[in-house]
Amino acid sequence: MTKSYHSLDEIRTHVTRIDNEILALLAERRQLSLEVAKSKIKTTKPVRDQEREQALLLRLIDEGKQHQLDANYVTQIFHTIIEDSVLFQQAYLQKLTNPDSLQPVVRVSFLGAKGSYSNLASRQYFSRKQTKLVEMSCSNFRDVVNVVETGQADYGVLPIENTSSGSINEVYDLLQHTSLSIVGEITQPIEHCLLTAVPTSLDQIDTLYSHPQPHQQCSEYLRTMGDIRQEYTSSTADAMLQVAELQLPNVAAIGNASSGELYGLTPLKTGIANQQENFTRFIVVARKAVDVTPLIPAKTTLIMSTGQKPGSLVECLLVLRNLNINMAKLESRPVIGNPWEEMFYVDVETNLKSEAMQQALEELTRLTRFIKVLGCYPSENVKPTEVDYPEE
Incomplete structure (x- = not known):
């Protein structure tokens, strides 16, 4: 039965109490995740167990139904909690692996x-x-x-x-x-928005300040603004500082709303990026590389220059495929000073010290003109565990 309240203040008092209880429970859960990390050191189990995560989410979805909470709401909350737990455990294990850091x-x-x-x-x-x-x-x-x-x-x-x-x-x-x-x-x-220093309206804005990247990331919206002068700055913070100093109704900065508060700016228009998920x-x-414990997901980034003959890059990529190494990123850039020659940047989802990666490096060294490992590091991209649940 829902309890009845006599006033809005009384309702807010109870909401505050519940919020504080939630925060205390989240802190307790985070500390328990640390104990889980300690136990995994002894058992050498990886930080992530997606089968258990899936079972956990399904149980929580069923439990949520008993409280009239829909599945999407429950999974959104616990995806965030699981992500924090994984990253918290990774940070702890990395400190143990690199004590001098x-x-x-x-x-x-x-x-x-x-x-x-x-x-x-x-x-x-x-x-x-x-x-x-x-x-x-x-x-x-x-x-x-x-x-x-x-x-x-x-x-x-x-x-x-x-x-x-x-x-x-x-x-x-x-x-x-x-x-x-x-x-x-x-x-x-x-989260890009238009930030201004004084009260104004969109039709008054004729000049926008920001780093070139935000200008590019918001290009579709900027085209709808008509003849706008785009001024480039060294960073979004510098753009906000400049708009704050100008104190003019016709200028705005592209930047983050919470950062804009540091400079006394307010959002005039939010959600202006080309993609909603930006x-x-x-x-x-x-200066010093780190060791990544095998208990957590790792990425290795390397650069290489292949021979100037057909199929050279394909041969290198086949090495990764044959060793079942997933490539997360491939980027080419010209080699400065060597016209028409390119350097390839490769991100792979594996630990540098793994047997597969060591074998890959041995084979790639034979196939390339130049190869260098730029680093091996913990993967911070915690992909949400997918669960199939019946639609409400």
């Missing part, structure tokens, strides 16, 4: 000022590492890499690809020549 404070370089998408990705990535950040803003990707190479920063965070605008070529080109290793990744939702994948680079 334990630092109470780390220096992280990223593109733009505070509030840029790279800054948001940095904070999200290191939030699970239980370490304090010293944030180092950089005006371009080259500087992000340089400060790590010279020891001024411990890590650098770089965007590598976006679901709407594709690969970020400048970053791929930097990876050809750096001595740094890729040690992590994170995929962040990108995500950017960031990589984390450091």
